[in-house]
Amino acid sequence: MTTDPPLSPAPQPLEIRPVARFRSPVEGKFGLPRQAGIAENLRGEIVLEQEWNSPEALRGLEGFDYLWLIWGFSLNRESRPGQLTVRPPRLGGNVRVGVFASRSPFRPNPLGLSSVKISSIDPRKGVITVLGADLADGTPIYDIKPYIEYADSHPGVRSGFTDGSSWRRLEVIVPEEVAVRLDALFSPQDREALKEILAEDPRPRYQNDPQRVYGLKFGKREILFRAEGDTLIIINID
């Protein structure tokens, strides 16, 4: 095949339209899990756009445990065209790898790919509730496909720079008075999801100021916290 002439002419662009939007307690990029499956208890909803909102379009999906979402990195309007390398947070944010060797949002086409666990399906409303998504609230979804084990699951394969570099998980401390507020404001599952998000250390890699107070938007509230060493403490909820 390598003796063939170069491919030409350049193929045409393609216009794609959202088929659904995502609803999540996580509103912005800050606090968003860095990959699907990291915050296992994080619930979100896939809400079909009107054009596709029919029980027919979901028929048979109840037989699957997982699905794929192809979605838009809509929070990266400052996308960097032509950028060939990125610096994954997993590598501390200062090692460059090729854009096609990373799942970074800064890529030629702003498309994300996530496998999420199906929690429940409401075909009448056109809503699929899922667990473990890394999509922020309002994210446009361009395709929903069932996860097919024989084609998609490759246990034990080498996964490059993600293999050796496991995250340091933080211990999340919830003072008594904060715990009371958390209990009042959130469901047990949402509280669990929030702790999973905080344990993954949402701070930018290069920041390590124990005095600094961070605010994470979660479920229409702002979660204020500080972190030092291997510990993160929730200070208050606004």
Place this chain on the structure above:
Amino acid sequence: MTTDPPLSPAPQPLEIRPVARFRSPVEGKFGLPRQAGIAENLRGEIVLEQEWNSPEALRGLEGFDYLWLIWGFSLNRESRPGQLTVRPPRLGGNVRVGVFASRSPFRPNPLGLSSVKISSIDPRKGVITVLGADLADGTPIYDIKPYIEYADSHPGVRSGFTDGSSWRRLEVIVPEEVAVRLDALFSPQDREALKEILAEDPRPRYQNDPQRVYGLKFGKREILFRAEGDTLIIINID
């Protein structure tokens, strides 16, 4: 979350551009494996478009065994907009399932998703050779992402209608004179891939005429065959 007002307004379309094109011995839809991984020996090449053709863009990819391709169903220009259900060949072609419960090419946005095995990488040429792809020759590729085991691999999950309905594999018969020609025209791996493709029975589901001669384009040649019962026989190579 379900008490929120309906999402509005409808999100904007997104224009995406190919970052690469695929080179395969399979030229059309006929004979294309129906999912990635089915024809394990089928070699193909991901050829980066000029804009992204740099060793930098692939740096670090050598540490991964698999990658994801988000690609265009470019052979389905007759795509059926608004179609809510499809009839998967796996179910014999006459049972309807929702478009979001299937991997059918006839979907709202003509995007395909395939995990393929990396065979070799030539960063200088901007070519990644892969095995097991279900992309036809010339297919536009919109994104290349590394396969990350911890986020992507879910062994043992339920996979809906694909679980119970394994393909009937055909026995492929190669008469002596055809075998000589195959040996002369194709590499051992390409011969193996061709047999894998034929064993999967590329005929449309509803066709079962033992006299009919089919022509499958493979590696610039046309493979003529007939099929009856559990047997497929290669008649000639044009």
